Amino acid sequence: MNPSAPGWIQKHFPNFLSYLEKYPMDDEAFYKALGSIGFIYGHSVDTLIVSTSKQLKWTTQEKTKINLFDALSFTYYDTIESATQTDCIQSIVNFYLLLDKRENYFINIKIGSDSPQSRLEKIIHQRVQTNESTLQKNFSHLITNALAYIDILSFEHYLLTQEDPYHYAKNLESILTQSIWVALRQKEEKHLYNQLLIKLFESSVRYNTLVKETHTTIDQIDLSSIQEPLEKKYLLDLCSLSLWDDQTVDPHEKVFLMDLCKSLELNENSYQLSITAVKDFLKAHSEDISYLNYSNPVKHFYNQTTATVKNLISRNSKRLAQEISESGTLVKLLTQSTVRDLSKEERKLVKNQLLDICKSIPSLAIFLLPGGGILLPLLIKFIPKMLPSAFNENLED
Known part of the structure; x- marks a missing residue:
């Protein structure tokens, strides 16, 4: 199965459903599985169907495409009784078209005679293509894979409420990015370099492009809408990841994370689990993810864009x-x-x-x-x- 060739969903979907039958799990266990393969952290080192992934040597982008599809499909089957493959695919397409209708921002799939499956393949491809050359990329999508789980939470909300998912996605993204901005500002030594990291993160948002952030502490952010366990865990995990750029979390940063846990009504054990998960993932895959190397993943994009600017000027x-x-x-x-x-x-x-x-x-x-x-x-x-x-x-x- 080639994730970059037409028809890959038709070949992959039955295998994924067989995987779920063999390894049944709830949404929290599935979230943990997605974290272990890097999807939650914005860089998929593998897929849930491990043997197939290793055998075909899929690229990071292809693994991310598969993981995004698997996460969306799991959410549908976990939420809808008597789910079918046809209904699942159509529901995901409808979900993305509702989001795109608001912004016309990242899904350029024209209405036509394509099957829902073909349209979904194109949507997913456009959704995760952040590893292509920056010469062909919109800078506002630099780290969208690190925010990809917003799609999963928004899709679940859409399935449960049948409401337009745009407002939910916009609010969730706003809270996540505000919190990460505050986390990045916790550095005891702030340099122009760190300020640019913050700007790069600001430019990655999809639904809040006009947001100008001024918060300096977590208690200035309205977290009242973050009520579901996975929303809280995802927010904590991304903040933990954003601080892990020097192989440790200093006391000032720990206070921030503890304050975040308190605001989310999480105990100290949640903080320890999040930090440990980030540390273990980066340690286990530092060789596979050369640009991470125990550092903030945003630095990769900073270095990449710096090199791009130099080349553009030179040429x-x-x-x-x-x-x-x-x-x-x-x-x-x-x-x-x-x-x-x-x-x-x-x-x-x-x-x-x-x-x-x-x-x-x-x-x-x-x-x-x-x-x-x-x-x-x-x-x-x-x-x-x-x-x-x-x-x-x-x-x-």
């Missing part, structure tokens, strides 16, 4: 030099930005002029995508270093 250096040199004001401000902080108005002017330049250079159109603007500071940082020496001399003059 378009002559065109960039020409375009920038035609604006004396921009040259002046770029020069001054290396020795002083620009004012709010000056930063806005630089941003607007650089975006205009990006419009004229097709390869730089990525900065025009949602979320791409937050990486303009990287563009500004590397321009003097990557452009021809003659241009640098003009900057010095």
